[in-house]
Amino acid sequence: MCRCDRRTIMHLFLLLILQATAAFGQIDPAHCRSALGMGDKRIKDEAITASSQWYETTGPQYARLNLEEGDGAWCPKGQLEPSDSQYLQVDLGSLTFLTVVGTQGRYARNSGNEFARAYRLNYSSDGGLWKSWRDRLGNTVIEGNKDAYTSVIKDIHPPIITRYIRLMPVTKPFTTVCMRVELYGCLWDDGLISYSAPEGQPMTQPGYPFASFNDSTYDGVHEKRKLSGGLGQLTDGVIGLDDFLLTRQYNVWPGYDYLGWRNDSLGSQGYVEMEFVFDKQRNFTSMKVHSNNMFSRGVKIFSSVSCWFKPRLIAAWEPEPVTFVTVLDDRNPSARYVTVPLNRRTAKSIRCRFVFADVWMMFSEVSFQSVDTIVPTLLVPSPAANEETTGTTSLKTTVSPSPSGPPEDVSTPILIGCLVTIILLLVVIIFLILWCQCVCKVLEKAPRRILDEDVTVRLSSCSDTIILQTPPVPPRSGHTPGPVNTDPHYERVFLLDPQYQNPAVLRNKLPELSQSAEASACGGGYAEPDITQCTPHQCFHSNAPHYAETDIVRLQGVTGSNMYAVPALTVDSLTRKDISAAEFPRQQLIFREKLGEGQFGEVHLCEAEGLTEFLGEGSPLPESDGHSVLVAVKQLRADATSQARNDFLKEIKIMSRLNGPNIIRLLCVCVSSDPLCMVTEYMENGDLNMFLSQREIESTLTHANNIPSVSLSDLLHMSVQIASGMKYLASLNFVHRDLATRNCLLDRRLTIKIADFGMSRNLYSSDYYRIQGRAVLPIRWMAWESILLGKFTTASDVWAFGVTLWEIFTLCKEQPYSLLSDEQVIENTGEFFRNQGRQIFLYSPPLCPPSLFELMMRCWRRDIPDRPTFEGLYQALRPQVNSEQRPPGCRLGRGFP
Template identity: 85%
Template sequence: MLFFLLLVFQANANAQIDPAHCRYPLGMEDGRIKDHDITASSQWYETTGPQYARLNREEGDGAWCPAGLLQPSDTQYLQVDLGQLTFLTVVGTQGRYARNSGKEFARMYRLNYSHDGQLWRSWRNRLGNKTMEANDNAYASVIKDLHPPIISRYLRLIPVTKMPTTVCMRLELYGCPWHDGLTSYSSPEGQLMMPPGYPIASLNDSTYDGAHERRKLSGGLGQLTDGVIGQDDFLRTRQYHVWPGYDYVGWRNGSLGSGYVEMEFVFDKQRNFTSMKVHSNNMFYRGVKIFSSVSCSFKPRLIANWEVEPVEFHTVLDDRNPSARYVTVPLGRRNAKALRCRFHFADVWMMFSEISFQSADTVIPTQITPVVTSPWPKEESSLPTTHKTATNPSAKDQPDDGNTPILIGCLVTIILLLVVIIFLILWCQYVCKVLEKAPRRILEEEVTVRLSSSSDTIILQTPPVPPRVSQMDHPYERVFLLDPQYQDPAGLRNKLPELSQSAETSACGGGYAEPDVTQCTPHQCFQSSVPHYAETDIVSLQGVTGSNMYAVPALTVDSLTRKDISVAEFPRHRLLFREKLGEGQFGEVHLCEAEGLPEFLGEGAPLPDRDGRPVLVAVKQLRADATNNARYDFLKEIKIMSRLNDPNIIQLLCVCVSSDPLCMVTEYMDNGDLNMFLSQREMESTLTHANNIPSVSLSDLLHMSVQISSGMRYLASLNFVHRDLATRNCLLDRRLTIKIADFGMSRNLYSSDYYRIQGRAVLPIRWMAWESILLGKFTTASDVWAFGVTLWEIFTLCKEQPYSLLSDEQVIENTGEFFRNQGRQIFLFAPPLCPPSLFELMMRCWDRDIADRPTFEGLYQALRPHVVQ
């Protein structure tokens, strides 16, 4: 007799979520959220129903509109079912544009959310406000970060008005799945810490959304699941305009009538728990330590009793390193839907900022084979219920008909399968622990990825790469900062004394205004000069509209006259605004439709065939009140853009500079930016074809890489330096043609990719070469470094941010390791989809010595032969 055993195994190695990186669109715009999952309290017409509330879409009459005039006292809502528990971090809204025929929008809204669709909670920001500002016109999309984020399956958006008005809305939600499955935790309320000589620290759970009775929190979630990790000094906070101690929830020993803090955790379903991670403060010289031990009891069902045998864990206390850290508590693969943990004090205070759980879900359904007859009906009950054999009642008195060997064989097969399952589970846990101990760096010697077909194999002729240090060579659970100064970029002067000297001692300096024009070669530069931290040298990298402006050899003021602008003046009234892409200090970037543009530009214009329909363009617009310097910079950018003419570079099409506001019109691609395009796709396979999952092939990724190298080769030939090369700045059309742009810096969606230096400049430090961060030196060689990171993004399908397990400060610290060159620098791991020879090419892009990095011409020639023409 045959048995079929179906095994589904899912292991969450690292369930912590960083809100800054968990910002993926959840499917309103692209249709992954289905129409039946979008409902509303009312609708004006069938054509303004909830199914039309999709950002940037124009179906129906262009948006969801509740019935009648919205009154200040009304509670009309748009409801979205996300299908699973989700960590929501961003909400984007629009009004009803309807191709310039609509004018309705909401200026404010509130959010309600629910785990089960029954109990609804109201969202509040960290200061307790429920209302969020929305739109001030019908076309622009407004992206708002949720501080704190929301963990929920159901979301209701409730438009708010101060006077009767008609309201219409479109919506997109951003976030990622909540794999923890935690739906609520209960604990004693946090307490006040009033030390002499220090500010009062309020260690309460200020964003908790459950019940608060008799100094007990119950039935909700709060700061322990908001993804914000507390700093080493608990008085310092990562949020603005909050009180000292905000990031932690803390309790004083003895104040609870016991030597421990008891917390209960409830989950969405029964889970097989492998570990719990608790981020705990350890500032021992202030009387704060991690817990000395923890005891966790389990409950398989909410109505059951707590199991008698708990899991106990004793920590190793640390009186030398005051850094906050994650403490991993093994939970022994216990099955439960609820946990009760008692954390025992090790000192006067105990403080937590985040708690997460890891679990492995194993589903073994019953067999799907015909009924099996057994001659031993009484012994049947001794079999596990999951594999219990059904008995034919009429066979009770029948003699043994020879089925005994078959049944024994089946039982042996099941036992062997269970042994294999247990072995796989233990092996996976081992791998998970290894991955948790260090940033994810997979050595080629340890993991070999073989591509399935010979057509996917490429060989790049590259010189040998010198030995490198992997992130596994330093297996710390957390990359401890060696010095508190690293929390302030200016501390690099103290961290690296050799960087503290002035740029005047350098023969070449660290400027970037005139790239590749130096008094010595790049190799001589950092052989002969003493580097310094260039925070005071780096001025804003943004153009006046908030987008990066290419660095080029200096242009004189005289050259920036209207007669020198080679592109034509376009009638301003033909630009129809659709969406605001971003903004800067003196201007904005808009997505527009340009009517009659192909005819205006004539033959040879780089525009797609739109059959007479308006063409999508990006419009950079300078505000009318901009300063004279901003106007000069804007005209300078037009001058620069008008010199660019390459199939893989966004082209300036026309301008509107005869009157204010000044505008430049550039190409825009239907598929948006490459980061968003790849993050929504999987690698091409039989599974993706069968399920109509959007996918890309290895050939597609190589084709994209070649195009980017070609565009950068063109810029390098003109001595242009981009300074912000990344997938977010590569636009893509329907034929997978890529054009390099510079909009990424101005977009709120990518704000987490930039690091702000003391309010003066935002820097894409995860893409920047070490000399750009430490010396302020931007050259074609630093663009090559960024190209290597861009290749890494492409072959990870943009599923995570570079150095995702390092904080911004730790990324800066790592650049110091590149400067010291003592073999301790951390490199990005090899993407599983990436052929080894291509990863070697990436490693050459990240060479410490500028002179040893490849040129864009060399990169193009190395990549080009492996693309099918």
């Protein structure tokens, strides 16, 4: 039997506590987005002040988002000039990690029309020293509202740690300004109000891009190559990647996420000294330091750290430090948190010396775990008698003598009890995890349903802007309001109208769904009257999208690729004679990669030997110089049904009719024997989504560091090519039904061709809404009538084109409506149908010219006749491309494959 002495028990307990804090101690900006209490009045009136007010009824206490008390908002006195510095100030009561700001103007039940088009933020932790917020690129002005009633939600990058916040309206002309506000974030438990450190340094190594490891968002003083009195990237919640040259932010330089130092640049001291100041005296249990460990490039975690403590700012440093020694890891290059135990030492300020283990040392985050209650320092055995090594860390602690004798006999029962409690909690947690996994497996087998309750949207998007249309809506007569959502983690965006749950009500409210139009809505919805004949009951399945299994197959196609919708096309008698494409020798197709699959077929990437010579003159393929050509091969499985076989032949016939310069071509077929195959073009540069997501917008920085980039002119040229391809499809009355950047391919000269097999690729499975266990509907790109009615037309393709433009001008860094879950996207579709001003639109990308975003908004109009045609879109986009620029394929060589 193994005997455990009291020291071992104490260390086991300490390690369990440290592991728990290592897992949960770091703040996460993506989830720290709770409303802080302006809208629900948890922030009291006396905590809201202002530099001035126009009337008593437009005082600062009325600056509450979505409320219309008094005269509807806070309005500073007089018309503002560009030089004015009027402000609205909010006292949050304690240090807060602020991540999001929401603003409105003065609507006042349609009697007001004053709003702030832009604003700045000032902040302070003590109400005395005020600092100006700036974004990661140094900009201080935040775009505000464009009308009086729309809520504009802005992410604050980087976030702010503050107690007091001031919103300062910015205006160019003389104008009257009014504001309503909500602030989002969470409590800053660290209590850290500033850190001081040596300034970060650049890295220049042959064969690698220039990297700068300075603290670019630091809001304190930069003096004599030292940072002091502020906070910056070490407290912004952004954790650096394993490769320090990669970043989580866009349009920044390599090394941006880390603050780093070179050993020989700090003299002969061999360490980095940092000082941390807190809001009050605390008992510290541990410190977490996220450190890079890319040892192949001379970067390692620190070898040891010693921390000294100061109970008051005017006191001297205590002589006895806490020392922590790490066991260096030369096998795993991953960045990691190193947790340093601080043994419940009491302090208001901590000074730590981190000792170099290699040439470089880099930190991306530092956080502290503490308790507010001040208790005597925890006593542990002396360092001479106790040096424990566990896992990858070695603990060496400094102690103080006990004035009242050995404490171990008193504390042992308590420690044992705590240890048993933690073990029981872990057992309960493991049981809950296993139970949740079991339940989730059961739920995955059930079809997804539209929620029956009011929809709430968690503000957890990484995007900068979302627009919430919220004009006041009076309650329906006889309707008793339900309980108010008081969960601070959620912000109510819109209510799910009962008519969305009742298809009959929905059908009666839409002219195109009247009894006289039901047949055309069902049959013509897909532009395939011969395929989708359905009853009203089939068209409106209760509480779920109405698509039947037969409709799903024809939406997805037998190989998992999208299947074009065309005017009535007889399929009953399709044979080999109906196919004009030439028969290619099957043995000359060499399999390279499986791209995706559907219910009855697969899509493969293959090399076709001798294909250029086989096709002869007029071949759409580039010169191959005798080499094989990459092609996409759609193949029908041997176990496919006769209906699937007929559908596959129909798809070949459809594809053979397409011959546009911006449309993927059917090259040849293998249908003389099973399995049936069709061979289409495949482009060297892959799909547009992957291509753009790996690039940045062209700038001096991208040129200097050889970063793959695109210019605004390139993006416009890509948009024109897609519009050209869709114009061609529309001229043939073809409906694509899955237009998106994932379905646009690029060749070596960056010519774009519209394809149809993005639906089959596992890479993009999250872009599709699952019905009956399969990824089927690209609802984030679909028009409201396609989701609610199953109606696919050229006008619904125009809607998808608007979303595709949005993807292009965000460089595909974000999924459309990333704020919303799939179910909430469907709920939002209901708001587009009801058209009561509560629908959520995609925000305007920063790279997008205003005229182009206006074009996107026209694509998303509720009424189908109001949307532009593809001919109109092509004519509107073509003049925007700079005709003096060379084609993108001629000048995008930097960093391109």
